[in-house]
Amino acid sequence: MIGLIGKKIGMTRIFDESGETIPVTVVYAEPNIVIQKKNKENDGYEACVMGVGEKKRPNKVYSGIFKASGVKPTKIVQEFRELPQEWEKGNQITVKVFEKITNVDVTGYSKGRGFAGGMKRYGWKGGPAAHGSKFHRRPGSIGTSKIPGHILKGRNLPGRMGNCKITIRNLKVVKIDETKNLLFLRGAIPGATNSWVVVKCK
């Protein structure tokens, strides 16, 4: 498995040779640093901790993570399982690792929508907008009467929407720009512009 931490830059389009338009999301992945390698003896499982960015004023607790590795405190710290064994502590991993990869999974936090109604959150149809209708965007009935006498658990109702972890699978890697550390992935990825995402592939 290969994984990197990146930043969503935005969407654009590029053309293939036949003139077809490919919608792409640009992910900026500056060289990731391997902070720590966890192993079975010490930690009970194997993993690789990667970091990216620069933490401006790290407190003592935060700096402690980096002390052993001798790496400058990074803004983002992410743990990966099953990364290649040859990635050693202090290594810088660039987008070049995705050179021969065709498909990747991208994990990020979706845009928060705040307290959203049922129509937006679950795609309810709502009622008629006019012609004397008094039922527009309300939830309507949420259950039965005497039997079972209570609302079933898991009932779809208005509430907080978005800002949750979402993984989009099997996005095609269209292009890689090694000099600028850019990944061009076909289609959309979760999150707002400038949000952090994790790009992985099996």
Add this chain to the structure above:
Amino acid sequence: MGIIDNSLQEKKMPDFKPGDRVRILTKFKEGEEIRKHRFEGIVIGRRGQGTGETFTVRKVTAGCGVEHIFPTLSPTIEKMEVLKKGKVKRAKLYYLRKQK
């Protein structure tokens, strides 16, 4: 994002504006063979930026207006030449559609 968009533009297009009379040679695949198509007319507008930019060319064939929208940086555009520079006061020449 704008910087990235600019870096994706490998193609050089001639300098053209709405009102210009242009001739465009496009190539496309029909089955196995590659065919070419020429389109000549007046640019009535440009919209978008970067790789998403498009422009509309209008011509009148047998009394019927024909408009073609081209993505400016599309590799299907093989050649483009400006035949005549236009002199217009608008960015979008949609009024040409109403003129008879």
